[in-house]
Amino acid sequence: MKTGFVILAAGAGRRMGGVAKCLLELEGQSLLQRLLSHLQPLRGKARHDLVLVLGHHAEDIQAHVSQLPSAIAPLCVINPRPDDDTASSLRAGLRALSKDVQQVVVLLADQPLIDGPDVQTALDAFKARGQGIRVQVPMVHGQPGHPVIFDAQVHAALIGTPLQPSLRQWRAAHPEAVRLWTTDNPHYTRDLDTPADLDALVRETRWSWRWPG
Template identity: 45%
Template sequence: MGAVLMAAGAGRRMGYRPKSLLRREDGKPLIAHHLRALVAAGLSDVVVVLGHHADRIGEVLQQEKQAAASPSGLQWVLNLNPDDGPGSSLRCALAALPADLDAVLVTLADQPLITAADMLSVLTAWRARAPGTALLVPRFQGQPGHPLMFDTRVRRDLMAQPVEAGLRDWRRAHPAQVAWLDANHPRYTFDIDTEADLARLAAEHGVVLR
Protein backbone atom coordinates (compact mmCIF):
# COMPACT_ATOMS: atom_id res chain seq x y z
CA MET A 1 0.00 0.00 0.00
CA GLY A 2 1.07 3.56 -0.65
CA ALA A 3 -0.21 7.00 0.25
CA VAL A 4 -0.80 10.38 -1.35
CA LEU A 5 -0.77 13.59 0.68
CA MET A 6 -2.49 16.44 -1.16
CA ALA A 7 -0.86 19.84 -0.57
CA ALA A 8 -1.16 21.71 -3.87
CA GLY A 9 -3.82 24.28 -3.03
CA ALA A 10 -3.45 28.05 -3.12
CA GLY A 11 -5.29 28.77 0.15
CA ARG A 12 -7.26 31.55 -1.50
CA ARG A 13 -9.83 31.87 1.27
CA MET A 14 -7.00 31.99 3.81
CA GLY A 15 -5.34 34.95 2.16
CA TYR A 16 -3.24 32.79 -0.18
CA ARG A 17 -1.38 31.18 2.68
CA PRO A 18 -0.14 27.56 2.61
CA LYS A 19 -2.58 25.87 4.97
CA SER A 20 -0.36 22.81 5.38
CA LEU A 21 2.25 25.04 7.07
CA LEU A 22 -0.08 26.21 9.83
CA ARG A 23 1.63 25.23 13.07
CA ARG A 24 0.27 23.22 15.97
CA GLU A 25 1.00 24.01 19.61
CA ASP A 26 4.23 22.01 19.43
CA GLY A 27 5.50 24.32 16.68
CA LYS A 28 5.43 21.68 13.95
CA PRO A 29 3.56 22.41 10.72
CA LEU A 30 0.39 20.50 9.96
CA ILE A 31 2.03 18.62 7.10
CA ALA A 32 4.64 17.18 9.48
CA HIS A 33 1.90 15.76 11.69
CA HIS A 34 0.38 14.04 8.68
CA LEU A 35 3.68 12.49 7.69
CA ARG A 36 4.19 11.13 11.20
CA ALA A 37 0.66 9.77 11.27
CA LEU A 38 1.24 7.97 7.98
CA VAL A 39 4.38 6.34 9.38
CA ALA A 40 2.57 5.33 12.56
CA ALA A 41 -0.15 3.76 10.40
CA GLY A 42 2.50 1.67 8.63
CA LEU A 43 2.68 3.55 5.32
CA SER A 44 6.17 4.19 4.00
CA ASP A 45 5.66 4.87 0.26
CA VAL A 46 4.30 8.43 0.45
CA VAL A 47 4.04 11.02 -2.31
CA VAL A 48 3.22 14.62 -1.43
CA VAL A 49 1.82 16.56 -4.37
CA LEU A 50 2.68 20.27 -4.42
CA GLY A 51 1.48 23.15 -6.56
CA HIS A 52 1.02 26.60 -5.10
CA HIS A 53 3.57 27.46 -2.38
CA ALA A 54 5.75 24.56 -3.59
CA ASP A 55 9.03 26.25 -2.62
CA ARG A 56 7.97 26.93 0.96
CA ILE A 57 6.38 23.54 1.53
CA GLY A 58 9.29 21.83 -0.21
CA GLU A 59 11.72 23.33 2.29
CA VAL A 60 9.74 21.79 5.14
CA LEU A 61 9.56 18.44 3.36
CA GLN A 62 13.32 18.49 2.83
CA GLN A 63 13.76 18.94 6.58
CA GLU A 64 11.21 16.23 7.32
CA LYS A 65 12.92 13.77 5.00
CA GLN A 66 15.91 13.81 7.35
CA ALA A 67 13.75 13.04 10.38
CA ALA A 68 13.56 9.49 11.68
CA ALA A 69 9.80 9.79 12.11
CA SER A 70 9.15 10.52 8.44
CA PRO A 71 8.20 7.90 5.81
CA SER A 72 11.23 6.07 4.46
CA GLY A 73 9.87 6.33 0.92
CA LEU A 74 8.89 9.98 1.13
CA GLN A 75 8.99 11.93 -2.11
CA TRP A 76 7.17 14.92 -3.55
CA VAL A 77 6.08 15.97 -7.00
CA LEU A 78 5.01 19.27 -8.52
CA ASN A 79 1.73 19.76 -10.33
CA LEU A 80 2.47 22.52 -12.82
CA ASN A 81 -1.27 23.16 -13.24
CA PRO A 82 -2.75 22.89 -9.73
CA ASP A 83 -5.74 25.04 -10.66
CA ASP A 84 -6.93 22.24 -12.94
CA GLY A 85 -8.39 20.68 -9.82
CA PRO A 86 -7.70 17.90 -7.31
CA GLY A 87 -7.97 15.22 -9.98
CA SER A 88 -4.99 16.75 -11.75
CA SER A 89 -2.93 16.79 -8.56
CA LEU A 90 -3.92 13.24 -7.68
CA ARG A 91 -2.81 11.96 -11.07
CA CYS A 92 0.59 13.61 -10.60
CA ALA A 93 1.05 11.74 -7.33
CA LEU A 94 -0.24 8.42 -8.65
CA ALA A 95 2.25 8.57 -11.51
CA ALA A 96 5.08 8.85 -8.98
CA LEU A 97 4.01 5.94 -6.74
CA PRO A 98 5.39 2.43 -7.38
CA ALA A 99 3.35 0.66 -10.03
CA ASP A 100 2.99 -2.58 -8.06
CA LEU A 101 1.04 -1.17 -5.10
CA ASP A 102 -2.25 -2.98 -4.49
CA ALA A 103 -3.97 0.03 -2.89
CA VAL A 104 -3.52 3.75 -2.29
CA LEU A 105 -4.61 5.90 0.64
CA VAL A 106 -5.30 9.57 -0.12
CA THR A 107 -5.34 12.21 2.60
CA LEU A 108 -5.40 16.01 2.75
CA ALA A 109 -2.70 18.20 4.30
CA ASP A 110 -5.21 20.73 5.65
CA GLN A 111 -7.08 18.30 7.93
CA PRO A 112 -6.12 19.33 11.47
CA LEU A 113 -7.74 16.51 13.45
CA ILE A 114 -6.68 13.35 11.59
CA THR A 115 -4.60 10.93 13.66
CA ALA A 116 -2.73 7.71 12.98
CA ALA A 117 -5.63 5.87 14.66
CA ASP A 118 -8.04 7.37 12.11
CA MET A 119 -5.81 6.17 9.28
CA LEU A 120 -5.61 2.72 10.86
CA SER A 121 -9.41 2.60 11.04
CA VAL A 122 -9.57 3.21 7.30
CA LEU A 123 -6.90 0.56 6.65
CA THR A 124 -8.72 -1.94 8.85
CA ALA A 125 -12.02 -1.29 7.07
CA TRP A 126 -10.26 -1.63 3.73
CA ARG A 127 -8.85 -5.04 4.63
CA ALA A 128 -12.33 -6.17 5.72
CA ARG A 129 -14.14 -4.77 2.68
CA ALA A 130 -16.71 -6.78 0.80
CA PRO A 131 -15.79 -8.41 -2.52
CA GLY A 132 -16.18 -6.00 -5.42
CA THR A 133 -15.31 -2.92 -3.35
CA ALA A 134 -12.84 -0.71 -5.21
CA LEU A 135 -13.14 2.50 -3.19
CA LEU A 136 -13.59 3.06 0.55
CA VAL A 137 -14.67 6.49 1.80
CA PRO A 138 -15.19 7.59 5.42
CA ARG A 139 -18.15 9.82 6.13
CA PHE A 140 -19.66 11.73 9.00
CA GLN A 141 -23.35 12.64 9.03
CA GLY A 142 -23.57 11.86 5.33
CA GLN A 143 -20.56 13.98 4.33
CA PRO A 144 -17.69 12.18 2.54
CA GLY A 145 -14.23 12.68 3.99
CA HIS A 146 -10.57 11.68 3.93
CA PRO A 147 -8.41 9.67 4.09
CA LEU A 148 -9.94 7.31 1.58
CA MET A 149 -8.60 4.23 -0.17
CA PHE A 150 -8.87 2.66 -3.59
CA ASP A 151 -7.43 -0.26 -5.52
CA THR A 152 -5.51 -0.68 -8.76
CA ARG A 153 -8.68 -0.60 -10.87
CA VAL A 154 -9.54 2.89 -9.63
CA ARG A 155 -5.94 4.02 -9.99
CA ARG A 156 -5.90 2.89 -13.60
CA ASP A 157 -9.22 4.60 -14.35
CA LEU A 158 -8.11 7.85 -12.71
CA MET A 159 -4.95 7.97 -14.78
CA ALA A 160 -7.04 7.71 -17.95
CA GLN A 161 -9.57 10.41 -17.01
CA PRO A 162 -9.65 13.85 -18.68
CA VAL A 163 -7.91 16.69 -16.89
CA GLU A 164 -11.03 18.15 -15.33
CA ALA A 165 -12.26 14.84 -13.85
CA GLY A 166 -11.48 13.62 -10.35
CA LEU A 167 -12.15 10.87 -7.86
CA ARG A 168 -15.58 12.28 -7.03
CA ASP A 169 -16.61 11.72 -10.65
CA TRP A 170 -15.42 8.12 -10.48
CA ARG A 171 -17.28 7.55 -7.22
CA ARG A 172 -20.55 8.84 -8.63
CA ALA A 173 -20.17 6.75 -11.77
CA HIS A 174 -19.49 3.50 -9.86
CA PRO A 175 -21.71 3.53 -6.75
CA ALA A 176 -21.85 -0.28 -6.53
CA GLN A 177 -18.06 -0.42 -6.07
CA VAL A 178 -17.98 2.13 -3.22
CA ALA A 179 -17.99 1.20 0.48
CA TRP A 180 -18.61 3.72 3.24
CA LEU A 181 -16.99 3.89 6.66
CA ASP A 182 -19.46 5.69 8.91
CA ALA A 183 -17.78 7.61 11.74
CA ASN A 184 -19.20 9.08 14.93
CA HIS A 185 -16.74 11.99 14.88
CA PRO A 186 -15.94 14.86 12.45
CA ARG A 187 -12.20 14.26 12.12
CA TYR A 188 -12.53 12.79 8.64
CA THR A 189 -14.50 15.75 7.33
CA PHE A 190 -12.99 18.75 9.14
CA ASP A 191 -10.57 20.73 6.98
CA ILE A 192 -9.32 24.29 7.08
CA ASP A 193 -10.44 26.74 4.40
CA THR A 194 -11.06 30.04 6.19
CA GLU A 195 -10.21 32.03 9.30
CA ALA A 196 -13.65 31.06 10.60
CA ASP A 197 -12.61 27.40 10.39
CA LEU A 198 -9.59 28.17 12.55
CA ALA A 199 -11.81 29.83 15.14
CA ARG A 200 -14.23 26.88 15.11
CA LEU A 201 -11.33 24.45 15.44
CA ALA A 202 -10.15 26.20 18.60
CA ALA A 203 -13.61 26.66 20.08
CA GLU A 204 -15.01 23.20 19.39
CA HIS A 205 -11.90 20.99 19.51
CA GLY A 206 -9.35 22.94 21.54
CA VAL A 207 -6.81 22.88 18.72
CA VAL A 208 -5.01 26.13 17.94
CA LEU A 209 -3.25 26.61 14.62
CA ARG A 210 -1.01 29.58 13.95
Protein backbone atom coordinates in the same frame (compact mmCIF):
# COMPACT_ATOMS: atom_id res chain seq x y z
CA MET B 1 -0.79 -5.48 1.73
CA LYS B 2 1.38 -2.68 0.39
CA THR B 3 -0.23 0.72 0.86
CA GLY B 4 0.57 3.95 -0.95
CA PHE B 5 -0.30 7.35 0.48
CA VAL B 6 -1.05 10.50 -1.50
CA ILE B 7 -1.34 13.82 0.35
CA LEU B 8 -2.87 16.70 -1.58
CA ALA B 9 -1.31 20.10 -0.81
CA ALA B 10 -1.46 21.96 -4.13
CA GLY B 11 -4.11 24.54 -3.29
CA ALA B 12 -3.61 28.28 -3.05
CA GLY B 13 -5.37 28.62 0.32
CA ARG B 14 -7.26 31.66 -0.94
CA ARG B 15 -10.04 31.47 1.64
CA MET B 16 -7.38 31.43 4.35
CA GLY B 17 -5.74 34.52 2.89
CA GLY B 18 -3.52 32.93 0.27
CA VAL B 19 -1.21 31.00 2.58
CA ALA B 20 0.20 27.48 2.57
CA LYS B 21 -2.22 25.95 5.06
CA CYS B 22 -0.13 22.85 5.65
CA LEU B 23 2.61 25.05 7.15
CA LEU B 24 0.34 26.32 9.92
CA GLU B 25 1.92 25.35 13.24
CA LEU B 26 -0.22 23.77 15.93
CA GLU B 27 1.45 23.11 19.27
CA GLY B 28 4.83 23.76 17.67
CA GLN B 29 4.45 21.44 14.68
CA SER B 30 3.21 22.19 11.20
CA LEU B 31 0.04 20.50 10.01
CA LEU B 32 2.16 18.67 7.46
CA GLN B 33 4.71 17.41 9.98
CA ARG B 34 1.94 16.23 12.29
CA LEU B 35 0.29 14.24 9.49
CA LEU B 36 3.55 12.76 8.23
CA SER B 37 4.50 11.69 11.75
CA HIS B 38 1.14 9.95 12.17
CA LEU B 39 1.57 8.10 8.88
CA GLN B 40 5.14 6.97 9.51
CA PRO B 41 4.23 3.72 11.33
CA LEU B 42 1.73 2.81 8.59
CA ARG B 43 3.87 3.33 5.50
CA GLY B 44 6.61 1.37 3.80
CA LYS B 45 10.24 2.42 3.82
CA ALA B 46 10.40 3.55 0.19
CA ARG B 47 9.85 7.26 -0.43
CA HIS B 48 7.64 6.36 -3.40
CA ASP B 49 5.13 4.91 -0.92
CA LEU B 50 4.26 8.41 0.34
CA VAL B 51 3.76 11.22 -2.17
CA LEU B 52 3.05 14.87 -1.38
CA VAL B 53 1.48 16.76 -4.29
CA LEU B 54 2.35 20.45 -4.45
CA GLY B 55 1.32 23.33 -6.66
CA HIS B 56 0.87 26.76 -5.14
CA HIS B 57 3.47 27.59 -2.46
CA ALA B 58 5.59 24.66 -3.67
CA GLU B 59 8.90 26.37 -2.92
CA ASP B 60 7.97 27.18 0.67
CA ILE B 61 6.59 23.71 1.33
CA GLN B 62 9.59 21.98 -0.22
CA ALA B 63 11.89 24.08 1.95
CA HIS B 64 9.93 22.94 5.00
CA VAL B 65 10.03 19.29 3.92
CA SER B 66 13.81 19.49 3.52
CA GLN B 67 14.07 20.29 7.24
CA LEU B 68 11.98 17.32 8.38
CA PRO B 69 13.47 14.06 9.67
CA SER B 70 14.24 11.72 6.77
CA ALA B 71 12.11 8.98 8.36
CA ILE B 72 8.91 10.94 7.71
CA ALA B 73 9.90 12.87 4.58
CA PRO B 74 7.64 12.28 1.55
CA LEU B 75 8.42 12.30 -2.13
CA CYS B 76 7.32 15.72 -3.43
CA VAL B 77 5.81 16.06 -6.89
CA ILE B 78 4.47 19.24 -8.46
CA ASN B 79 1.22 19.65 -10.33
CA PRO B 80 2.03 22.35 -12.91
CA ARG B 81 -1.66 23.22 -13.22
CA PRO B 82 -2.95 23.21 -9.64
CA ASP B 83 -5.94 25.40 -10.44
CA ASP B 84 -7.44 22.85 -12.86
CA ASP B 85 -9.08 20.63 -10.23
CA THR B 86 -8.11 18.19 -7.52
CA ALA B 87 -8.24 15.38 -10.09
CA SER B 88 -5.09 16.66 -11.76
CA SER B 89 -3.27 16.76 -8.42
CA LEU B 90 -4.41 13.27 -7.51
CA ARG B 91 -3.31 11.96 -10.90
CA ALA B 92 0.14 13.51 -10.42
CA GLY B 93 0.44 11.78 -7.06
CA LEU B 94 -0.74 8.42 -8.35
CA ARG B 95 1.76 8.45 -11.19
CA ALA B 96 4.59 8.94 -8.69
CA LEU B 97 3.58 6.10 -6.38
CA SER B 98 5.38 2.77 -6.39
CA LYS B 99 3.90 0.56 -9.09
CA ASP B 100 3.37 -2.36 -6.73
CA VAL B 101 1.06 -0.67 -4.22
CA GLN B 102 -2.13 -2.68 -3.69
CA GLN B 103 -4.22 0.07 -2.16
CA VAL B 104 -4.05 3.86 -2.10
CA VAL B 105 -4.94 6.21 0.76
CA VAL B 106 -5.71 9.81 -0.23
CA LEU B 107 -5.52 12.53 2.42
CA LEU B 108 -5.68 16.31 2.54
CA ALA B 109 -2.78 18.28 4.00
CA ASP B 110 -5.08 20.55 6.02
CA GLN B 111 -6.79 17.90 8.17
CA PRO B 112 -5.74 18.96 11.68
CA LEU B 113 -7.22 16.12 13.72
CA ILE B 114 -6.41 13.05 11.64
CA ASP B 115 -4.00 10.71 13.41
CA GLY B 116 -2.57 7.24 12.89
CA PRO B 117 -5.43 5.35 14.58
CA ASP B 118 -7.95 7.23 12.42
CA VAL B 119 -6.17 6.12 9.26
CA GLN B 120 -5.73 2.57 10.56
CA THR B 121 -9.45 2.35 11.37
CA ALA B 122 -10.28 3.41 7.82
CA LEU B 123 -7.84 0.83 6.45
CA ASP B 124 -9.39 -1.87 8.63
CA ALA B 125 -12.84 -0.94 7.35
CA PHE B 126 -11.61 -1.15 3.76
CA LYS B 127 -10.05 -4.54 4.43
CA ALA B 128 -13.41 -5.78 5.71
CA ARG B 129 -15.34 -4.39 2.72
CA GLY B 130 -17.78 -6.49 0.78
CA GLN B 131 -16.97 -8.30 -2.44
CA GLY B 132 -16.69 -6.01 -5.44
CA ILE B 133 -16.05 -2.84 -3.45
CA ARG B 134 -13.06 -0.96 -4.82
CA VAL B 135 -13.44 2.54 -3.34
CA GLN B 136 -14.26 3.62 0.21
CA VAL B 137 -15.32 7.14 1.22
CA PRO B 138 -15.89 8.00 4.91
CA MET B 139 -19.25 9.64 5.56
CA VAL B 140 -19.79 11.61 8.76
CA HIS B 141 -23.39 12.73 9.26
CA GLY B 142 -23.90 12.68 5.51
CA GLN B 143 -20.71 14.61 4.70
CA PRO B 144 -17.94 12.90 2.71
CA GLY B 145 -14.42 13.12 4.05
CA HIS B 146 -10.89 11.70 3.83
CA PRO B 147 -9.03 9.42 3.70
CA VAL B 148 -10.52 8.02 0.53
CA ILE B 149 -9.13 4.54 -0.09
CA PHE B 150 -9.15 2.52 -3.31
CA ASP B 151 -7.55 -0.59 -4.72
CA ALA B 152 -4.93 -1.18 -7.40
CA GLN B 153 -7.51 -1.62 -10.15
CA VAL B 154 -8.88 1.87 -9.57
CA HIS B 155 -5.34 3.23 -9.30
CA ALA B 156 -4.56 1.78 -12.72
CA ALA B 157 -7.80 3.08 -14.24
CA LEU B 158 -7.11 6.63 -13.10
CA ILE B 159 -3.66 6.82 -14.68
CA GLY B 160 -3.39 4.00 -17.20
CA THR B 161 -6.44 4.22 -19.44
CA PRO B 162 -6.68 6.48 -22.49
CA LEU B 163 -9.49 8.59 -21.02
CA GLN B 164 -7.93 8.80 -17.54
CA PRO B 165 -11.16 9.55 -15.65
CA SER B 166 -11.15 11.50 -12.43
CA LEU B 167 -11.96 9.58 -9.28
CA ARG B 168 -15.32 11.35 -9.18
CA GLN B 169 -16.06 10.19 -12.74
CA TRP B 170 -14.96 6.65 -11.96
CA ARG B 171 -17.22 6.56 -8.91
CA ALA B 172 -20.17 7.86 -10.92
CA ALA B 173 -19.62 5.16 -13.54
CA HIS B 174 -19.22 2.36 -10.98
CA PRO B 175 -21.56 3.14 -8.05
CA GLU B 176 -21.82 -0.55 -7.21
CA ALA B 177 -18.08 -0.59 -6.44
CA VAL B 178 -18.16 2.37 -4.05
CA ARG B 179 -18.69 2.02 -0.32
CA LEU B 180 -19.89 5.07 1.59
CA TRP B 181 -18.50 4.08 4.95
CA THR B 182 -20.62 5.58 7.72
CA THR B 183 -18.70 6.70 10.81
CA ASP B 184 -19.22 9.17 13.65
CA ASN B 185 -15.56 10.25 13.72
CA PRO B 186 -15.48 13.99 12.90
CA HIS B 187 -11.74 13.87 12.23
CA TYR B 188 -12.43 12.59 8.72
CA THR B 189 -14.35 15.70 7.67
CA ARG B 190 -12.54 18.38 9.67
CA ASP B 191 -10.29 20.62 7.60
CA LEU B 192 -9.12 24.21 7.68
CA ASP B 193 -10.44 26.31 4.82
CA THR B 194 -11.09 29.69 6.48
CA PRO B 195 -9.94 31.76 9.48
CA ALA B 196 -13.26 30.87 11.11
CA ASP B 197 -12.35 27.17 10.84
CA LEU B 198 -9.05 27.86 12.58
CA ASP B 199 -10.72 29.94 15.29
CA ALA B 200 -13.18 27.14 15.99
CA LEU B 201 -10.40 24.55 16.18
CA VAL B 202 -8.36 26.63 18.61
CA ARG B 203 -11.40 27.23 20.82
CA GLU B 204 -12.15 23.51 20.97
CA THR B 205 -8.62 22.20 21.43
CA ARG B 206 -6.93 25.17 23.17
CA TRP B 207 -3.91 24.46 21.00
CA SER B 208 -1.33 27.17 20.43
CA TRP B 209 -0.86 28.17 16.82
CA ARG B 210 1.21 30.41 14.58
CA TRP B 211 1.95 30.98 10.94
CA PRO B 212 5.62 30.45 10.03
CA GLY B 213 7.77 33.49 9.48
